[in-house]
Amino acid sequence: MSLEESVKDLKNALSILTDRLSSIEDKIKDDGSGEDDLTKKLKDMEKLIKRNTKYADLLDVECNMPNMRGRLPPKFTTADLPKFKGTEHPAHHLRSFVQAMALKEVDASVFPAIFPSTLEDVARSWFFSLDPTRVSNWEDIKKEFLTQYSSNADLLITRRDLEVTKQTEKEGFTDFLARWRNKAAKMIERPPEAEQVDIFVKNLREPYKSHLRYAGIESFARLNKIGIQIEDDVVESTAKNQTKVCFKDKKNFASTSKGGDIVNTVEQKPRREFTDLGMSLSRALDRLIKEGYIKPIGPTPDPANKSPKWRENEYCKYHRGKGHDTDYCFTLRNAIQNLIDNRTIPLPKAARKPNNNKNPLGDVKPSHR
Known part of the structure; x- marks a missing residue:
């Protein structure tokens, strides 16, 4: 038996x-x-x-359980199969599954045994709760699956969904753009790109909305570039305001002795003034390296926790690493200013008329940025 x-x-x-x-x-x-x-x-x-x-x-x-031996291609794995979490369109998932099986050259006779591995969480629990007789072959599985999740087909993203997706109070520009475009990507028939940009801008909060609404932007590439610049300014402005409030509180504070005499007060450190080099930082760096006045630092690896101002596609020759452009390197600007303040090099031509034979930065005409 x-x-x-x-x-x-x-x-x-x-x-x-x-x-x-x-x-x-x-x-x-x-x-x-x-x-x-x-x-x-x-x-x-x-x-x-x-x-x-x-x-x-x-x-x-x-x-x-069917005998799978000899019926699957070598090195077959289910790890890269499309997954269904219970909210996607059922017909789309079935089509993705069948296409994946075709690419892997898997015989249709083993579809019923493999399909459950593409279901996650609640969808998998539902499938295994079915009477095995109802899902004994591939046609029955498709029928049950489409019936169970047919309502998902009515939940497709519409234009109205995009129009009511607003930027939240604590949501940055880049985060909102990613969330909005992820929703727009789920539409079957999306509006033209320029129209999508217009809808997105109307859903922004201030100050983004007032800066972008009348800019005539028609592509997400340009929108993203300008929006990031505004976001950086917002972050920097917020940080400065917080510093001013903090300093104001400290400036108004003074410790007193029992007799009422002022013992100590906090004074603000004066902001450093930088000498006009008459050229870009990158050109100044090249000249100073050539003359032996300065050496690049680094190489600098990518930080584990990147700040909002960190840029993947910008490179600093002084740090020898990504994150910002050489011409905007605050560390380099301070290093050059130290050379000037210490009189290691004379004042550049833009600051006073120098002796070109001695000044490595003096024989270059000022550049306008």
């Missing part, structure tokens, strides 16, 4: 025994002649039967 037949017989026997025990228990209750001890034993036996029934069900599931 095969394992499958044995499991079937065991389940039938347990079912019959459970029915008989229930009948005996009902008869004892009706007659009123049963003893508590006997009733307890019957209940214990019933619990034991139920546990064995669950075990038999597990064996039954194992017996019904």
Whole structure:
């Protein structure tokens, strides 16, 4: 006798025994002649039967698993198959699954065994709760799946969804743009790009909205570039305002002795003034390196936690790393100013008329940035 037949017989026997025990228990209750001890034993036996029934069900599931040996291509894996979380369009998921199977050259006969591995969370729980007879072949699985998640097809993103997706109070420009475009990508028929940009700008908060609304922007590439610049200014302005408030509180504070004499006050450190070099920082760096006055630092690796001002596509020759352009390197500007303040190099031509034979920065005409 095969394992499958044995499991079937065991389940039938347990079912019959459970029915008989229930009948005996009902008869004892009706007659009123049963003893508590006997009733307890019957209940214990019933619990034991139920546990064995669950075990038999597990064996039954194992017996019904198809033999996959020799039916899958070498190095086959389900890790890269499309996943369904319960909110996507069911027909789209089925199409993605079939296309993936075709690319992997998997025979359709094993689709029923592989398909559950593409379901996640609630969707997987739903599938395994079905009676195996309802999903015994691929056609039945498709029918059940499409029926269960048919309502998802009515939840597609519309133009109205884009129009009511607003930037939240604490949401930055880049975060909102990513969220809005992710929603727009789910539309079947999207408006033209210029029209999408117009909808997006109307949903921005200030100061982004007032700066971008009349800029005549028609592409997301340009919108993103300008929006990031505004976002950087907002971050910098917020930081400066917080510093001013903090300093104002400290400036107004003074510790006093018992006699009322002022003991200590906090004064603001004067902001450093930088000498006009008459050229870009990158050109000044090249000249100073050539003359041996300065050496690049680094190489500087990418930071683990990148600030909003960190730029992937900009490179600093002084730091020898990404994140900002050489011409906007604050560290380099301070290093050159130190050379000037220490009189290691004379004042550049833009600051005073120098001796060109001695000044490495003096023979270059000022550049306008």
